[in-house]
């Protein structure tokens with residue numbers, strides 16, 4: 001049972017350090033232009049610490065037997081002062097070695113005076129591998145959209161730093177002391193320009209609106225007040241960011257790194273998948289699909305009232321259609337016409 005106490009207050013003093021309960025909306029800034037969001041307060045396992053955004057370094061590229069990816073958290077730790085690795089991550093070592101190999105190969109090709117097009121073609125196996133075994137570094141937050149939907153927003157480190165700066169600016173200016181707060185948060189616009197890695201920029205600004213104040217127009221921060229209805233929905237629709245992705249042991253990561261194409265190893269570490277592979281002829285486990293975290297597919301419980309009502313309606317439509325069809329059957333119509341002539 002989730003209570004009000006599971007929705008925490010933002011703590012601006014703690015530096016962010018760092019679990020799944022939802023298959024709701026996942027959003028990113030995937031188009032150019034404005035993306036206004038109301039960042040929501042910390043939730044679930046992060047409520048008590050006040051952490052309202054979660055930074056993740058995720059390893060991708062490992063497939064369960066149902067062909068779904070199983071991402072996990074990178075365990076490489078680096079001393080920020082000395083820039084030395086204090087804890088190693090087996091998958092990072094594989095990626096580093098592959099990167100080095102690719103770089104050497106490219107140099108050899110350049111040395112052999114290959115053309116740019118030839119190099120691109122010959123390097124394709126490396127770029128394909130890199131895309132599959134991508135290490136994703138992103139900040140995740142629970143947000144409210146202007147259309148009232150609650151979901152999980154994923155942004156780059158740069159965009160998060162910009163948001164953080166705007167949050168701090170508002171707090172310093174005393175214009176708004178609790179921009180991500182439960183009771184009186186504000187809206188931020190994440191404005192994206194550019195669609196490529198090298199030209200993408202996100203500028204975060206608080207959203208203002210013009211209101212009538214004693215007969216005169218006044219520019220004020222757009223009200224991010226969370227209504228009791230939204231607060232109630234937050235309890236079931238927000239993501240528990242602290243536990244969303246899996247923490248694996250170094251031994252487990254080593255086993256994956258040693259056998260990247262073996263889905264049996266993936267299943268043995270992550271647990272047998274509850275959803276079947278898309279090619280599986282027995283794909284009929286709606287309930288189990290809904291239970292899986294990574295699923296972003298909307299599912300209908302075949303025994304729900306909604307589904308039963310739909311089935312009843314469909315039967316009704318079929319019956320009517322059958323009746324209509326029989327009345328317009330030309331033969332019947334002709335017999336009818338003849339008899340009544």
Ligand SMILES: [Zn+2]
Pocket residue numbers: 059073074075076089090091092
């Ligand atoms: Zn790693």
